[in-house]
Amino acid sequence: MKHDFTLLWWPKGFSLTAYSRVFTNDLLTGYTNTLIYVVGGTAISMLLTFFGAYVLSRKGYMLKKPLTMFILFTMYFSGGIVPFYLWIQELGFIDTRWAILVPLALNTYNMIVMRTAFASVPESLIEAAKLDGASDITCLFRIIIPLSKATVAVILLFYAVARWNEWLPAAMFLRSRELFPLQIFLREILLTSSAESMVNTGGDASSMLALSEMIKYATIVVSTLPILVVYPFVQKYFVSGVMVGGVKE
Numbered sequence: 740m741k742h743d744f745t746l747l748w749w750p751k752g753f754s755l756t757a758y759s760r761v762f763t764n765d766l767l768t769g770y771t772n773t774l775i776y777v778v779g780g781t782a783i784s785m786l787l788t789f790f791g792a793y794v795l796s797r798k799g800y801m802l803k804k805p806l807t808m809f810i811l812f813t814m815y816f817s818g819g820i821v822p823f824y825l826w827i828q829e830l831g832f833i834d835t836r837w838a839i840l841v842p843l844a845l846n847t848y849n850m851i852v853m854r855t856a857f858a859s860v861p862e863s864l865i866e867a868a869k870l871d872g873a874s875d876i877t878c879l880f881r882i883i884i885p886l887s888k889a890t891v892a893v894i895l896l897f898y899a900v901a902r903w904n905e906w907l908p909a910a911m912f913l914r915s916r917e918l919f920p921l922q923i924f925l926r927e928i929l930l931t932s933s934a935e936s937m938v939n940t941g942g943d944a945s946s947m948l949a950l951s952e953m954i955k956y957a958t959i960v961v962s963t964l965p966i967l968v969v970y971p972f973v974q975k976y977f978v979s980g981v982m983v984g985g986v987k988e
Contacts, residue, residue, distance in 0.1 A: 757953035761961055769921035772836075776920055777902040780840045784898045785891075787845045792853035793879050798862060814847035820911075827912055838912035839905070839920070846901070849894045856890035857883050896970070903966055921962055928958050 794800060795807055817823070823842070832838035860883050868878050884891060906922035913919060 757957040758961070760954050761957045765916070765919075765924050766921070766958070766961075768917060769919055769924040772918060773903065773921040775836065776839050776905070777899055779836075780844065780902045781895065781898045783840060783844045784846070784849075784902075785895060788850045788853050788894060788898075789879060789884065791845065791850045792857050793875070793883065795850075795854045796857035796860075797865075810847055810850070824911060833912055834914040834918065836918060839908055843905075843908060846898070849897055853887070853890060853894055856887040860886050899969070900966055925958055925962050929955055 791810070795803055795810075797803075827833060827838055827842060830837075832841065864882055864886075865878050868882055873881070904922065906920065906926060909918075909920050909923050910926075913923075
C-alpha cells in the first residue's frame with residue numbers, strides 16, 4: 740500500500756474543539772475543588788510557616804535548638820503511608836476536604852528557609868517595636884513579614900504549586916467525585932479511556948482518535964495555565980528569596 744507523505748509548512752487549520760470538550764462537568768468540579776484546596780491550603784501553610792519560623796528565629800528562646808532538631812528530624816524520617824492513613828482515619832478526615840487541607844500543611848524545608856529570612860531582620864527593630872507596646876503578632880505581621888517579602892513570595896509559590904499538583908492524598912483519602920481535585924480527573928483522562936468518552940461516536944475512527952489525543956493535550960494545557968499565569972508576577976522575587984541563607988557573612 741502506497742502512502743503519500745506531504746511536508747506541511749503551515750498548520751492546516753485552527754480548532755478549539757478539544758478545549759470545548761475538556762470543560763465537562765467533572766473538570767469544572769475539579770477546577771473548583773483545586774482552587775479551594777490551593778487557596779485554603781496555601782493560607783493554612785503560610786500561617787503555620789510564619790508562626791514556626793518566627794519562634795525559631797528569635798534569640799533567647801530556651802527551647803529553640805531542641806525544637807529545631809525535632810522539626811528537622813521529621814524532614815528525614817516518617818512513619819510511612821499506612822500509619823499516615825490510619826492517623827487520618829482516626830481524625831475522621833476520610834472523604835472530607837480536611838484530609839487535603841490539614842495533614843500536609845507544613846513543609847519543614849520551607850519553614851527553615853523562612854526562619855533564615857526572619858533571622859536576618861535586625862533584632863533592634865523588634866526590640867524598639869516592643870518598647871512601643873507591639874506584641875509578637877504585631878512584630879511578625881507589621882515588621883518581619885514586610886521586610887522578608889522576597890522569601891515570602893517564593894515560599895508562597897512553592898506551597899501553591901505543590902497544592903496545585905497534589906493528587907496522592909486525594910487518591911488515598913477521598914471517595915466522592917464531587918470532592919476530587921483537578922489532578923485526579925487529569926489522571927483519569929491521561930491514563931484511562933476517559934478522553935475517548937468525551938468524543939462523539941459519530942465520524943471515522945482516525946478523526947476520533949486524533950480528537951481524543953487533542954483532548955489529552957488540551958487538558959494538560961488547561962491544568963497548567965494558572966501556574967503559568969501566576970509565575971511571572973513572583974519571578975522577580977525568586978532568585979533573591981531562594982538564595983537567603985546561601986552566604987554566611
